[in-house]
Structures are given as C-alpha cells and as structure tokens.
Amino acid sequence: xxxxxxxxxxxxxxxxxxxxxxxxxxxxxxxxxxxxxxxxxxxxxxxxxxxxxxxxxxxxxxxxxxxxxxxxxxxxxxxxxxxxxxxxxxxxxxxxxxxxxxxxxxxxxxxxxxxxxxxxxxxxxxxxxxxxxxxxxxxxxxxxxxxxxxxxxxxxxxxxxxxxxxxxxxxxxxxxxx
Amino acid sequence: xxxxxxxxxxxxxxxxxxxxxxxxxxxxxxxxxxxxxxxxxxxxxxxxxxxxxxxxxxxxxxxxxxxxxxxxxxxxxxxxxxxxxxxxxxxxxxxxxxxxxxxxxxxxxxxxxxxxxxxxxxxxxxxxxxxxxxxxxxxxxxxxxxxxxxxxxxxxxxxxxxxxxxxxxxxxxxxxxxxxxxxxxxxxxxxxxxxxxxxxxxxxxxxxxxxxxxxxxxxxxxxxxxxxxxxxxxxxxxxxxxxxxxxxxxxxxxxxxxxxxxxxxxxxxxxxxxxxxxxxxxxxxxxxxxxxxxxxxxxxxxxxxxxxxxxxxxxxxxxxxxxxxxxxxxxxxxxxxxxxxxxxxxxxxxxxxxxxxxxxxxxxxxxxxxxxxxxxxxxxxxxxxxxxxxxxxxxxxxxxxxxxxxxxxxxxxxxxxxxxxxxxxxxxxxxxxxxxxxxxxxxxxxxxxxxxxxxxxxxxxxxxxxxxxxxxxxxxxxxxxxxxxxxxxxxxxxxxxxxxxxxxxxxxxxxxxxxxxxxxxxxxxxxxxxxxxxxxxxxxxxxxxxxxxx
Amino acid sequence: xxxxxxxxxxxxxxxxxxxxxxxxxxxxxxxxxxxxxxxxxxxxxxxxxxxxxxxxxxxxxxxxxxxxxxxxxxxxxxxxxxxxxxxxxxxx
Numbered sequence: 001x002x003x004x005x006x007x008x009x010x011x012x013x014x015x016x017x018x019x020x021x022x023x024x025x026x027x028x029x030x031x032x033x034x035x036x037x038x039x040x041x042x043x044x045x046x047x048x049x050x051x052x053x054x055x056x057x058x059x060x061x062x063x064x065x066x067x068x069x070x071x072x073x074x075x076x077x078x079x080x081x082x083x084x085x086x087x088x089x090x091x092x093x094x095x096x097x098x099x100x101x102x103x104x105x106x107x108x109x110x111x112x113x114x115x116x117x118x119x120x121x122x123x124x125x126x127x128x129x130x131x132x133x134x135x136x137x138x139x140x141x142x143x144x145x146x147x148x149x150x151x152x153x154x155x156x157x158x159x160x161x162x163x164x165x166x167x168x169x170x171x172x173x174x175x176x177x178x
Numbered sequence: 179x180x181x182x183x184x185x186x187x188x189x190x191x192x193x194x195x196x197x198x199x200x201x202x203x204x205x206x207x208x209x210x211x212x213x214x215x216x217x218x219x220x221x222x223x224x225x226x227x228x229x230x231x232x233x234x235x236x237x238x239x240x241x242x243x244x245x246x247x248x249x250x251x252x253x254x255x256x257x258x259x260x261x262x263x264x265x266x267x268x269x270x271x272x273x274x275x276x277x278x279x280x281x282x283x284x285x286x287x288x289x290x291x292x293x294x295x296x297x298x299x300x301x302x303x304x305x306x307x308x309x310x311x312x313x314x315x316x317x318x319x320x321x322x323x324x325x326x327x328x329x330x331x332x333x334x335x336x337x338x339x340x341x342x343x344x345x346x347x348x349x350x351x352x353x354x355x356x357x358x359x360x361x362x363x364x365x366x367x368x369x370x371x372x373x374x375x376x377x378x379x380x381x382x383x384x385x386x387x388x389x390x391x392x393x394x395x396x397x398x399x400x401x402x403x404x405x406x407x408x409x410x411x412x413x414x415x416x417x418x419x420x421x422x423x424x425x426x427x428x429x430x431x432x433x434x435x436x437x438x439x440x441x442x443x444x445x446x447x448x449x450x451x452x453x454x455x456x457x458x459x460x461x462x463x464x465x466x467x468x469x470x471x472x473x474x475x476x477x478x479x480x481x482x483x484x485x486x487x488x489x490x491x492x493x494x495x496x497x498x499x500x501x502x503x504x505x506x507x508x509x510x511x512x513x514x515x516x517x518x519x520x521x522x523x524x525x526x527x528x529x530x531x532x533x534x535x536x537x538x539x540x541x542x543x544x545x546x547x548x549x550x551x552x553x554x555x556x557x558x559x560x561x562x563x564x565x566x567x568x569x570x571x572x573x574x575x576x577x578x579x580x581x582x583x584x585x586x587x588x589x590x591x592x593x594x595x596x597x598x599x600x601x602x603x604x605x606x607x608x609x610x611x612x613x614x615x616x617x618x619x620x621x622x623x624x625x626x627x628x629x630x631x632x633x634x635x636x637x638x639x640x641x642x643x644x645x646x647x648x649x650x651x652x653x654x655x656x657x658x659x660x661x662x663x664x665x666x667x668x669x670x671x672x673x674x675x676x677x678x679x680x681x682x683x684x685x686x687x688x689x690x691x692x693x694x695x696x697x698x699x700x701x702x703x704x705x706x707x708x709x710x711x712x713x714x715x716x717x718x719x720x721x722x723x724x725x726x727x728x
Numbered sequence: 729x730x731x732x733x734x735x736x737x738x739x740x741x742x743x744x745x746x747x748x749x750x751x752x753x754x755x756x757x758x759x760x761x762x763x764x765x766x767x768x769x770x771x772x773x774x775x776x777x778x779x780x781x782x783x784x785x786x787x788x789x790x791x792x793x794x795x796x797x798x799x800x801x802x803x804x805x806x807x808x809x810x811x812x813x814x815x816x817x818x819x820x
Contacts, residue, residue, distance in 0.1 A: 066417070093337075276739055
C-alpha cells in the first residue's frame with residue numbers, strides 16, 4: 001500500500017472537514033507528533049514505540065482482516081481505518097459492523113480507498129463516521145447520499161434495532177448527516 | 179398479499195429518487211460505466227445485445243391485478259408491448275432506454291413495485307412456491323417468511339457488495355415447486371418432534387459451471403431466529419467467499435472448499451454472537467406480516483373433488499386435458515389453483531404481451547381474488563378459482579390462446595433468452611424451444627408423454643436451468659456453429675438431481691429430431707404409469723443413448 | 729479480415745458502430761472498417777474516451793460476404809450478426 005496523497009478534505013460525521021491524518025508506510029520512520037495511520041503489520045511490529053507517540057495513532061485494516069486483531073488495542077488507538085481497495089469488495093462492511101457491534105469500538109472508524117458517493121450510505125450504517133472519498137469524487141454528492149434513505153428495515157451499527165423493534169416509536173432516524 | 183405501509187412506501191419512493199440521481203450522473207459523465215454498472219445492476223438494469231434490460235422484482239411471484247395492469251402499461255409505454263416472465267418469478271423488459279428507467283420506476287412505485295436487487299452481487303428477490311397458501315399438502319404458507327426476508331435483505335448495508343449474487347428460496351410444502359435445492363440458501367418449513375414449526379436450512383445449491391444440490395446445515399431452526407441465522411450465513415460468505423475468480427465466487431464453492439461441517443461451524447459461531455440480539459423476530463412482527471396473507475373470503479362450496487373429477491369427463495378433449503395438466507387441487511373445498519401457460523407454437527417461452535397481461539389481470543378479478551402468481555416455469559397462476567367456474571375461465575383463456583393444456587408437459591419449456599438477446603450466450607435458445615414446441619404440441623403427443631420438463635440454456639451459466647430439466651439442452655459454440663448438448667434425468671423438485679450428459683453435442687438442425695427420439699425411447703422403455711424422470715432413473719441414460727444416436 | 733469498433737449507446741443501450749469523422753452510427757452498413765488491427769486499436773482508444781456517450785467499446789471482426797449478389801461487410805460472429813440485425817425470432 002502506498003502512502004496516500006494529502007487530501008484536502010473528508011467527511012467526518014457528515015461534515016466536510018480537513019484531513020489531519022497521514023499514512024506512513026511500513027519502512028518510513030513514524031514521527032512522534034501528528035496524526036498517523038499505520039498498517040496492522042507495522043502496529044504489531046512496533047507497538048511499544050507507537051504507543052509512546054505524542055500524536056494520535058490509527059491502524060489500517062485490509063479486507064482480509066476481521067477486526068478482532070485489534071480487540072486488545074482499543075485503548076492505545078485513536079482511530080481504526082478500513083481500506084477498500086476496490087469498491088466492489090464488501091468485506092470492509094462486515095469488519096466495521098464487527099468492530100462496532102460485537103467488539104465495542106467507540107472511537108473514530110474511517111473508510112478509505114475506493115470510497116465512492118454511492119457507497120457511503122451503507123458505510124455510515126455499518127459504523128463508519130469518517131469517510132475519505134476517492135480523490136476524484138465529489139464530497140457534496142457523497143454528503144447528499146448520506147441521507148438517501150430516511151428509514152431502513154434492518155438494524156446495523158447506527159441502530160441495532162430492526163424496523164420491527166422501532167415501529168411503535170416511529171422510524172425517523174436522527175439526522176446525523178446534517 | 180402484502181401491502182405497503184408508510185415505511186415501505188417511503189423506502190421505495192426514496193429509491194426512485196436515488197436512482198434518478200444516479201442515472202443523471204451517468205448521463206452527464208460524472209460517473210463512469212464501470213462505477214455505474216453495480217449501481218444499475220442492483221436496480222435490475224442489464225446491458226444486453228440490443229438494449230438495456232430491466233428486471234422488475236415480483237416478490238415471491240405475487241401480483242395484484244392492479245400491478246399486472248401496471249406491468250402491461252410499462253410494456254406499452256416504454257417497451258415494445260411485451261414482457262418476459264423469469265424463472266425467478268420476476269418480469270423483464272428488453273428494450274427500455276436508460277433515461278426512461280426512472281420514469282418506469284416511478285410508475286411501478288405507485289403500485290408498490292420496484293426493481294431493487296434483481297441483479298448484482300447482493301441478495302436477490304426471494305422466490306417461493308406459486309401455490310403458496312393454497313396447496314393442499316402445504317404445511318404452512320411460506321409467504322410471510324419470504325416477506326420478512328425481503329425486508330431484511332432490502333438495502334442491507336453489509337451485504338451490498340458480496341463476492342457474487344445470492345439467491346434464497348422458501349417452500350412450505352413437502353412438494354418443492356420453488357427449486358430450493360438449487361439456491362444459495364433453500365429454506366423448508368418443517369415440524370420438529372415436539373410439533374413446533376421451524377425451518378430446515380440448506381446451503382450451497384446452484385447451477386452454472388459448477389452445478390450443486392444444496393446441503394442441509396440445520397434440521398430445525400426456530401422461527402424467531404430466521405433472520406439472525408441468515409445474517410450469520412451471509413456474514414461468513416461475505417468474509418470468506420472467493421473474490422479472485424467470479425466463477426468460483428458463489429457460496430457453493432465456499433461450502434465445497436470448507437466442507438459442509440466446517441461451514442456449519444463457522445455459521446453457528448457467527449450466529450452465537452447475534453442470535454439473542456435485536457434481530458430475534460418478535461411474535462408481534464410474525465403476526466403483523468402473517469396478517470397480510472390471511473386467506474381471502476372463500477365461499478363454502480359443495481362437492482369439490484367429485485365435481486372436478488366429473489368435469490374431467492367433459493366431451494371437450496382440450497378442456498379435459500387442461501383440467502388434468504393445468505389445474506391443481508386446493509386446500510379449500512370447491513376451489514382449484516389454475517396455471518395459465520404462456521407457451522404455445524410461435525411464442526418465445528415466458529414472453530407475454532401487454533394485452534395478455536391486461537386480460538389475465540381482468541380474469542383474475544372475475545374468477546379469482548384479483549391475485550396472480552408468476553411461476554418458476556415462466557407461467558402465470560390464478561390461485562383461487564371456483565371449480566364450478568373452471569369451464570367458463572378456460573373458455574375465456576382459450577379465446578385468448580392462453581388455454582394450452584401443457585403445464586409440466588413437453589412444451590412447457592423453460593428457455594433463457596439465449597443469443598437472441600443475451601451478451602453472455604453462446605447459442606440461441608428461443609428458436610430451439612419454438613421448433614420443439616412446433617414438433618411436440620399436438621395433444622396426443624403431450625398426453626402420451628405426460629409429465630416432462632425440458633429446460634434450455636444458451637450457455638454454461640444455465641439461466642435456462644438445463645441441469646435440472648428432465649431433458650436438459652445446453653447450447654454451445656463449436657467453431658462458430660450452434661451445437662446443443664442433451665442431458666437426461668435432472669429435476670429441481672423435492673427429488674432434485676442433476677442431469678447426465680447423453681453423448682456428443684448435436685448440430686442445431688438435428689436437435690429437435692434427437693429430442694423426439696428421446697421421447698420415443700421413453701415410450702418404449704417405460705413401465706406402466708412411469709414418469710419420464712423415473713424411467714430415466716431406472717434404466718439409466720445408456721438405453722436412451724442407443725436410441726438417440728442412431 | 730476487417731475490424732469495426734462497436735459499443736452500446738449509453739442512452740438507449742443500442743449497438744452503435746464507429747463511423748468516419750469520430751461519429752457513431754446505429755447501422756453496421758455505415759460503420760468505418762479498418763483493414764489493419766493497429767488502426768482499429770487506435771480508433772478503439774479514441775472511442776474509449778467517449779464514455780459518457782457509449783459503454784464498453786470493443787473491436788469486432790468483419791468480413792465480406794455475398795448478400796443479394798453483392799459483396800457486403802458483415803460481422804463474422806453470429807452474436808455480432810444478431811446484434812447488428814436484431815433478434816432472429818419474431819417479437820410477441
């Protein structure tokens with residue numbers, strides 16, 4: 001995985017925000033300050049020194065990971081990143097739901113890679129709150145797509161209750177995108 | 179049947195808006211064809227040889243007469259005046275323009291219809307028994323469970339980018355008319371020793387390049403656990419299914435690779451984490467959905483079976499033959515379920531004109547309760563007709579050229595669109611079906627041969643289900659010439675089996691004679707009252723081969 | 729052997745063929761044919777840049793065949809012949 005370009009902006013909880021994070025590959029030195037993303041392999045190798053950094057640290061998972069690899073590292077991390085090398089590879093959705101619903105990850109969860117506006121509604125439902133769209137894609141279109149549906153049948157990371165457990169109270173999802 | 183509440187209606191309305199926006203972005207060039215493809219596919223929109231093809235979802239095949247009228251309207255307004263009934267109980271249009279598709283979806287949404295997830299690598303429309311709710315031997319109506327699965331799978335956020343497509347079928351009857359054993363997940367409603375109702379769960383069935391009969395991974399699943407168990411299966415598949423080769427990406431390959439026991443363990447482990455969570459179905463939800471499928475207001479009628487038996491003595495041979503082949507016993511005395519086959523000489527199997535759609539919708543109003551079902555064999559069914567009105571209904575159908583007595587007979591052919599429409603095909607299917615129909619359609623021949631299924635596919639992807647036809651025909655391309663391989667002994671019913679190849683592929687102009695010889699062989703080999711399938715199973719294919727390759 | 733660039737029109741899904749002056753035609757008769765693969769590849773490359781208008785351009789083989797006593801350029805593959813001429817069965 002190459003270093004990602006510095007990108008002007010990302011969506012954080014539906015808001016267009018500046019991206020403070022930079023990826024560091026497995027061979028380059030990790031600066032002590034600043035917000036960095038490292039691979040799972042790097043994290044497993046250099047965990048002690050990464051744990052002493054002043055800046056924030058995130059670990060990137062790839063589709064073949066499950067999320068369980070980081071279950072004992074939640075306290076030491078500020079963000080988990082799930083990479084989507086191809087938008088047609090949906091394994092990252094399962095990783096996200098497992099992190100959120102089964103392992104109890106509460107801090108930031110970021111989708112990056114081949115992240116397109118038409119995927120972000122599903123990503124948000126699976127628990128991603130940081131969306132680093134592919135550089136050529138419109139953040140405004142993605143922002144609109146976050147509210148494509150006002151009601152969903154299934155439970156997911158955003159609300160574990162399926163519609164049949166929400167019915168009596170009404171079904172309007174909180175307007176997290178606005 | 180199921181009627182939308184405000185939430186269902188909202189979701190479909192928002193879907194129309196979403197796809198409208200996606201089409202606009204495609205037409206403006208903002209998104210590439212590569213990016214648009216999965217989006218359009220998950221809305222049932224394919225690219226075929228001559229045009230786009232739009233597949234409209236008909237959940238478990240069930241239509242109101244108003245919906246069928248609307249499908250006719252769509253065919254006339256935005257297509258070429260006809261539609262196609264698919265083996266998964268949907269309706270396809272072969273000629274829509276991209277910019278018209280949002281309008282079609284809006285027109286469909288008005289009658290609670292859509293094209294959601296009728297293609298693409300996601301959970302497809304759930305299919306079922308076309309005699310659901312009326313079959314005499316049925317244990318329980320499967321439709322409420324189909325509807326629960328429909329809602330759970332619709333825009334499921336985790337399973338929109340699976341390794342490959344995913345198909346589920348449910349039957350509530352020991353007689354399997356839904357082909358559950360050739361689905362990614364097949365579900366049978368069963369009763370356990372304590373007398374409780376639940377589900378048997380089968381996985382890994384499918385056709386295509388690697389045909390497989392599904393394997394059972396759970397004998398009994400309590401009803402309340404249906405959706406969490408499906409979610410566990412899908413999660414294992416989403417994570418572990420192969421993504422490096424599209425021909426090895428279906429769940430059947432994963433089940434093969436892991437072995438059914440290891441696959442089951444993986445599912446059960448995943449399920450253990452979620453089974454007691456919010457997905458557990460509540461009694462209120464089961465009752466709410468079941469209420470939509472309560473029986474209609476049947477009259478109490480006398481003399482059901484005796485009346486039907488008497489009618490079969492009618493001097494009108496064609497009517498009597500139709501009663502024999504196209505009319506199914508009903509669980510309510512005095513009623514019958516009627517199959518309207520849309521297959522007769524000159525017609526492409528499964529194609530139906532807008533005028534016929536309108537006519538059948540009207541007949542369903544007059545003779546039934548305004549409901550029509552699309553069957554797996556690409557026909558239509560009116561599930562509740564009074565036996566004393568069968569003759570009047572048949573006369574109307576016959577006047578429309580829809581009174582053919584051939585349900586599960588030699589001319590009730592399943593055929594994929596083949597090379598006439600499909601960009602994947604290697605050979606044509608429709609002309610072969612038409613030539614076979616021309617040869618076999620005489621009543622004497624149909625009655626003489628009796629129960630028989632012929633399934634034709636134009637390529638190895640097997641949309642025409644050739645592996646599970648009693649006679650399967652597979653089109654192949656031999657140096658630019660169309661050849662056809664014959665298979666015998668397949669079935670998609672409760673006794674599911676894969677057909678065996680009979681011998682070398684046969685040139686197009688000899689295939690009809692070859693099938694005719696298969697039928698002659700059967701007539702000379704069969705025991706008294708023995709079905710074609712049973713005969714093939716008893717004597718083996720070799721005896722047939724000798725008589726076919728002369 | 730001749731080569732023709734074909735694609736599906738984005739708006740209608742109909743087959744279209746590359747014609748002279750970087751245009752598209754729905755008629756195979758009016759298509760531009762290339763006697764050399766390299767030239768056809770170059771035309772295909774240009775066609776690929778028109779992605780908003782057409783989907784998935786590709787090359788097909790074409791050859792002269794005697795039709796009504798005249799030699800006419802026809803697609804070689806049955807699939808492409810059907811694509812150019814329409815379904816071989818009557819529509820319902």
